[in-house]
Amino acid sequence: GAGVSQSPRYKVAKRGQDVALRCDPISGHVSLFWYQQALGQGPEFLTYFQNEAQLDKSGLPSDRFFAERPEGSVSTLKIQRTQQEDSAVYLCASSFSYEQYFGPGTRLTVT
Amino acid sequence: GIQVEQSPPDLILQEGANSTLRCNFSDSVNNLQWFHQNPWGQLINLFYIPSGTKQNGRLSATTVATERYSLLYISSSQTTDSGVYFCAVRKGNTPLVFGKGTRLSVIA
Numbered sequence: 001g002a003g004v005s006q007s008p009r010y011k012v013a014k015r016g017q018d019v020a021l022r023c024d025p026i027s028g029h030v031s032l033f034w035y036q037q038a039l040g041q042g043p044e045f046l047t048y049f050q051n052e053a054q055l056d057k058s059g060l061p062s063d064r065f066f067a068e069r070p071e072g073s074v075s076t077l078k079i080q081r082t083q084q085e086d087s088a089v090y091l092c093a094s095s096f097s098y099e100q101y102f103g104p105g106t107r108l109t110v111t
Numbered sequence: 112g113i114q115v116e117q118s119p120p121d122l123i124l125q126e127g128a129n130s131t132l133r134c135n136f137s138d139s140v141n142n143l144q145w146f147h148q149n150p151w152g153q154l155i156n157l158f159y160i161p162s163g164t165k166q167n168g169r170l171s172a173t174t175v176a177t178e179r180y181s182l183l184y185i186s187s188s189q190t191t192d193s194g195v196y197f198c199a200v201r202k203g204n205t206p207l208v209f210g211k212g213t214r215l216s217v218i219a
Contacts, residue, residue, distance in 0.1 A: 033207070042197055042209030043154075059206060089152060093207075098142045098161075100207060102154035 002026065004103035006092050012109045013082045021077045021106045025094030032075050033100060034067055035091040043091050049075060082110045113138045117198055117210035124188050124217050132183040132213045134198030142201035143174055145183050148212070149194045157183070157196075188217045 005024045013019050025032050030051050035043035036059075045059040051072035060067070064083075069075040079086055087110045093100040114137040124130055134143075145157040158165050158172040160181065165172055169188075174181040185192055195212040 042199075042211050044209070045206035048206065056204075056206065091154065098201075099144060099156065099159040101156060102146070104151075104153050107152070 004092055004094050004101055006090075006103040006106050008106060009104060010107050010109075012111060015083060015110055016081055018078065018080045019082055019108065021079075021090050021108070023075045023077070023092030023094075023103060025073065025075070025092070026096075026101060029094035029096050029101075030072070031095045031100075032069060033093040033095075034075070034077050035093065036061075037089040037091055037105070039088075046077070046090075079108075082108075084110050086110050112205070113140070113200060113202055113208050115198060115200055115208055115210035117196075117213050119213060120211065121214045122216070124215065126188060126190060126217055126219050128188050128217075129184070129186045130188060130215070132185070132196050132198075132215075134181040134183070134200075134210055136179050136181075136198075136200045138202055139176065139179070140200040140202050142207065143181055144199050144207070145172055145181070146197045146199065147192075147194050148197060154197070185215075188215075190217045190219055193217050 032049045034046040037043040048056040049069040064080045066078045089105040091105045092103045116135045143161045146154045160174045162176040169186045171184045197212045199209045201207045
């Protein structure tokens with residue numbers, strides 16, 4: 001079946017612009033996770049949804065980062081007033097129970 | 112929070128060689144996954160293995176939960192095995208924590 005999909009795959013933003021990154025989880029997966037992966041590092045947790053409820057947002061690095069999943073399916077990660085340090089790959093994962101499945105990521109470059 | 116250490120950080124193999132990658136973690140866990148991140152950045156699930164041993168073709172994994180480590184074995188390596196291998200663990204409902212990975216290069 002279809003895996004986790006993310007769009008866009010690549011995004012170039014000028015410093016100060018707002019961006020929105022989309023994640024389509026595997027159908028039926030109630031849990032959805034966002035991670036940030038810097039170059040040469042492992043992914044780091046940002047936030048977690050169970051259905052439409054955001055249960056953990058402890059990893060969001062600042063109040064410029066905001067995530068939503070209003071209908072318990074598609075999720076959007078929004079970054080306001082982007083900064084150069086926001087440049088990274090943003091990964092989305094979904095799960096039905098314990099095992100998480102990852103999308104291909106969105107590579108964000110802030111110039 | 113929980114710490115995850117992977118070794119070696121880098122590994123270069125001749126095609127056909129075998130290798131063992133190690134993951135140590137600092138606390139008891141109820142979720143452990145091994146991933147392969149290919150050169151295009153896609154994280155591919157290899158094993159969900161909080162304990163015990165599993166095999167899938169040329170790959171196998173063993174987790175000894177009581178001693179807080181997991182091993183990933185790659186046999187008869189191929190150039191397509193190149194990439195970064197990540198171990199990730201989770202305790203209870205806490206977030207999945209990744210190690211820094213082992214970068215594997217398989218040379219023909």
